[in-house]
Every structure is written in structure tokens, then in C-alpha cells.
Amino acid sequence: MSNRPANLARIVVVATMGLLFAAPVAYLVLVSFAKHWTFPHLFPPQVSAELWQTIWGREQGLASSVAASIFLSVVVAVGSTLVGFVAARYVSYHRWRRGLLFLSYIPFVMSPVVLGACVHVIFLRLGLVGSTAGVIVAQMMFALGFAVIFFASFWNAERKALGEAARMLGATTLQTYRRVLLPISRQPLLLCFLQTFLFSWFQYGLTVLIGGGTVKTLPVLVYLYTGEANIYYAAAASLLLMIPPLVLLWGNRAITLRFG
Amino acid sequence: MILTVQDICKRFGQQTVLQGVTLSVAERRTLSILGRSGCGKTTLLKIIAGLVKPDSGAVRLHGTEIGQQLPEARNVVYLYQEPLLFPHLTVLENVAFGLRVRRASASEIASRTGRMLEHLGMESHAKKFPHQLSGGQKQRVAFGRAIIITPNVLLLDEPFSSLDPETRATMQQLFKQLAQEYGIASLFVTHDLKEAILMGDSIGYMADGTLTTFANRQEFINHPDYGATKEMEFWSSLRQQTTTEEYAASV
Structure with missing residues (x-):
């Protein structure tokens, strides 16, 4: 046939x-x-190519937006991945595991914008609205919840026993992390970093709400250009928005292929 | 006595796991603890290793109370039922782990690790990773990794239960040799009567969270409640029966 x-x-x-x-x-x-x-x-x-030649000019603000976006996403991804990794370990082996995990899900029940609206008043009082630090904290609230849930299933009985085995052989807590727990967690750590980076990188609503228009990340600029009907700049900004995730995905694939 | 455990009690919720467990292990000696699954043996070992906190009672090493010490400060190694090797490290690095975290010199690590691998018969596997080893080989490496740091006490939680009978016998022999050579005191937990008798200098029997200890093997074997005599009678009657049958057949 x-x-x-x-x-x-x-x-x-x-x-x-x-x-x-x-x-x-x-x-x-x-x-x-x-x-x-x-x-x-x-x-x-x-x-x-005129647009691409002038795009890095100060008046367009694209260069500073790219820098702000990269800084913000890297801080959120690194912070939430590392803190989430350690926090999930405590949550997973805690006798109130289920209750604590339920709390970690709460940011997901609301969308990031709703979460931002909820904490807006507190952030205003703390003087965090309109600052990069405020946006980082707000995004971390969401990304950290994700990281804890992500790593909760990773911390099983076998990993607990491996950590215990290292300690009984004389390793301090720091040595246990550095010599055993972090090396065996390379893959999930990379994956969580990638996910939280992408969450932060494409975040718009929460950034606008807490950033108060002062923190101009790339997604904010894309919306701004689109609103102004400036399709040429919107297209350029959108392309720039795509580059880091593509590089990260390629890097993650290369590492996965190399280390298995 | 190198290890003294006194009146240890432990409850998990409503369930009493250990009630007033008392034991002692002399230097270079092995105490076998025989008991069925779920009788509290593992909990007892984890309490001694510092992995589980007891509700009451005391654990002493060389007469010093170690109840508040962290596992890394006790120099007591608990060997799991399954040989838990570090999957990202080679056989050599697994064995060297305890020396590396103690910041031993490179030459000392090389010489001691080499000697240990030789004792274990694992020199040719030094560069292999755990997933490339058989169950028996993994258990050898786990032994070597624990013994190389000369722990105060080695706690073995049914370490041979997942091995085939032949490998099991080899491993029992290897453990006895290593323990003797390195002068290690140990607590050997098993649910196998033969293994308990074979491995222990003295024997304890654990049931429902309580432990009965016997000063020597003979005392345990002679006790009517623990089945050793019955088992021996069974094997000798089987042997007698086989011999009689063989004799009848030959006639």
C-alpha cells in the first residue's frame, strides 16, 4: 500500500x-x-536599516528598557529559583506540607495583575511603587510561589536521604548543598530559572501597576508603541523581546544534551 | 562502652514506636538487632544518627551525651537499606567524600581512597558512576565511603536485604573483615535470624518498640521464645531425613 x-x-x-x-x-x-x-x-x-541604527538612541529609550528588562528578569529568576529551591525543601519535609503548599498556590489563584492590585496599597506605604525594587518584589511574590511548587515534587525521600548521608559523613549544611544537593539538581534548577525568567521577561500588568510608569521594561514599551500606532518601533521592540528567551532555550537545550 | 542508648521513647502521633529502649555497644563489637518490619528498628538507628529526635531518653558516645549534636558532629554513619551513593560522583569520589569535606590533604585522600578501593575489590571500577554498578558493588562502595572516615559507630539498616543469597554471603564476609580491620563498632539491624546470629557478637530482639538484649549469641539461641532453636532443629532434622533417604536409596 x-x-x-x-x-x-x-x-x-x-x-x-x-x-x-x-x-x-x-x-x-x-x-x-x-x-x-x-x-x-x-x-x-x-x-x-535606519530604524535599527537609531534604535539605541537615548531618546527612544529602547536601550535602557532592554537593560532594565534583563536586570529585572535575571534578579527575579535567580532569586526565586534559589530561594524557592531551599524553601521547597523545608516545605516538602514539613509536617504541614499540604497546608504550606496550598499557601504557595495562592498567587496562582489570582492573576499577577490581581495580585498587584491587592498589594498596591502596602507597596505605596512602603514607598515601593514606581521603583525597580518594588517591581522585583512584586514579581518575586508570583515567581517564588511557582518555584516552591516546582521544587516541591523534586524533594522526595531519596533526595532527603542523600542530604542526610552527606551530613552523616561530616558535611556541613553548606557543603551538603554545594557538593551534593546543587549538583544533582542542575536540570530542575535550569528549568526553573528559565520559567521564572520568562514569567518576568514578558510581565506587563504587574510591572505597569507597581512600576507606575517609571519602570519601563520592553513589554511596557511594546504596548506603548502599539498604543501610539508606531508599528515600526513596536516590531523592533517585539523582536528584541524574543531574543533572550530564544538564547535561553537554546542554552538550556545545549546543556541538556551535554550533561543529560 | 562506645555507644550507650538509655530509655529512648518515641511516638509518631498516636503511635508509640519506641518505648524505653536501652542498649550498649562495646568497642570493635557488633550488636545485631533482630525484628520484624515496622517494629521500630529504623527509628532507633535514625535517633542514634541524629536524624530523628527522641521524645525522651539519652544517647551517649564514649559516655558523652550527644542528643543535641547535629548528625555531622557525631561521626556516626547510618547505612540505608538501599546503597545511597551520590549519583553525580564516581566510585572514587564517593569513597573520598568524607575525607574531602574534612579537608584532608590530596595525598592523604589519594592513598586512603586507593587502599579502601583495594580492600573493597573495586579498583577497576574507580572511574565508574553509580548507575554503572550492580547492587552488590554499590553496597561495597557505600561501606567503603562510611568506613574510610572511621566512624565511632556504624549503623546498618538491613543492608543486604535486596541482594541475592550469594552476594549477600560475600557482603557479610566483607563487612566482618572491614569492621575488624578498621576496628569499627556497629549496630546491625535485620529481620533475618541467620544473619543476626552470623553478624552479631551480641544479639537483641525488638518487638512493638521494646528491645530485649542478650549478652552473647548462645544465650539468644537457647532462649525458647525467639525461634533460633526451632530453626536449628528444623535444619538438622531436614539433614537427618535427607541422609536417611539417601541411605535407604543406596541399600
């Missing part, structure tokens, strides 16, 4: 998927190089 219909179906599916993923990116690249692209032109009448 011929496999032709099955092959054809496979090609159609792959092509459709590829188109769905690639088309928006291709469109963004095209728009970021376009000049005076108006209706009814199917393709831009002029193509120029």
Missing part, C-alpha cells in the same frame, strides 16, 4: 506549523526594516 496520503498529510501539518510559527516573526522582521509601508502595498515600498 502506498504511503503517499500519510506523507502528504505530514508535509501539510509540518508546513502549517512552520508557517504559524515563522510567519509572525518574518512579519516583525519585515516591519522593522520597512519605511512608509502603507495600504495598498503588499510589501514595503522602501526597506532600510
